[in-house]
Amino acid sequence: MKTTFRARLLNGQTGDPALLVGLRWQGRALLVDLGRIDRTPAGILLPIEAVFVSHTHMDHFMGFDQLLRIFLARESTLRLYGPEGIADCVAGKLAGYTWNLTDEYGFALEVTEIGAREMMTWRFPAARRFAREPLGPARPFTGVVLADPVFTVEAAPLDHKIVSMAWAITERMHLNVRPDALVAAGLHPGPWLNALKQAVRVGAPDDTPIEVARGDRRPLRAVREQFLTVTSGQKIAYVVDTLFSPSNAAAVVRLAAGADVFFCEAPFLEEDLEQAARRYHLTARQAGALARAAGVQRLQVFHFSPRYEGRYGDIQAEAQAEFAGHEVRYGELDRRGAALP
Ligand SMILES: [Zn+2]
Ligand SMILES: [Zn+2]
Secondary structure, three states, X not given: OOOOEXXXXXXXXXXXXXXXXXXXXXXXXXXXXXXXXXXXXXXXXXXXXXXXXXXXXXXXXXXXXXXXXXXXXXXXXXXXXXXXXXXXXXXXXXXXXXXXXXXXXXXXXXXXXXXXXXXXXXXXXXXXXXXXXXXXXOEEOOOEEEEOOOEEEEXXXXXXXXXXXXXXXXXXXXXXXXXXXXXXXXXXXXHHXXXXXXXHHOOXXXXXXXXXXXXXXXXXXXXXXHHEEEEEOXXXXXXXOOOOOHHHHHHHHHHHOOOOEEEEEOOEOHHHHHHHHHOOOOEHHHHHHHHHHHOOOEEEEEOOOHHHOOOHXXXXXXXXXXXXXXXXXXXXXXXXXXXXX
């Protein structure tokens, strides 16, 4: 099955956290965390529509300036989501530059703060020198922060001595085209297939006309049944910078349940358990235990501490062994899907 999400850590397992999630065939992307991104070409970053920031410790947020610079001259809105206080952090970053020549710019930031019970959004338009204005009243936070026709994004606040937000991106349904059926019907693939998928995703009525070829309109239901297979969607979960505590573990397991890929921090080895707890971080073994409890398909650990340089294989092996419930040698890891794509 061809997958819709294509996720990759822009700085690998050892650099600043920044997970790019591309939506195949749609020219759209999401970014989870905003560590340094200055080595990533602008063309790869421009499809980003929304950024989900765990917390504003420097290694998770210092890419903000870079992203802003790439987007500034564009007629678009970039959405940022994060824990309470993120709008002040954005305002503080913006206050560090001079904006006297942006009056004609169509770019704006929209920043959503996720509190314990409520979400609140502010708009920062370049044309107004990024002076912030509230975008509607506060609304209740019930777990889902963004509901797109193609996917939903959920957030769960975790304890990192401050809030560190964990994220899950779930495809609503996965639609595959049946090429054999197209050939049998003598039809050619084209933009009409995207229109068809879009109509299915938004739940358009069965008799909605779909133009499968010039002048050839057929009802949605017949076209869907003939040319598409519908299966449950992909899920990606993301957890960084969190203490291994009972309440955090419960929140992570709930959020990541059944994920296809679980990106989880593993900065420390279990031999440094106390140090990890003091720093409000996980060990590799704890990451593996969380992945197993959540029943994920694949665990991808990252955010390794540079103190283990030369021993990164040990971190991988410790996490995957706990995840699998038995000893795993580093050489086996590729087969278990631990290597980065
Ligand atoms: Zn942190
Ligand atoms: Zn961190």
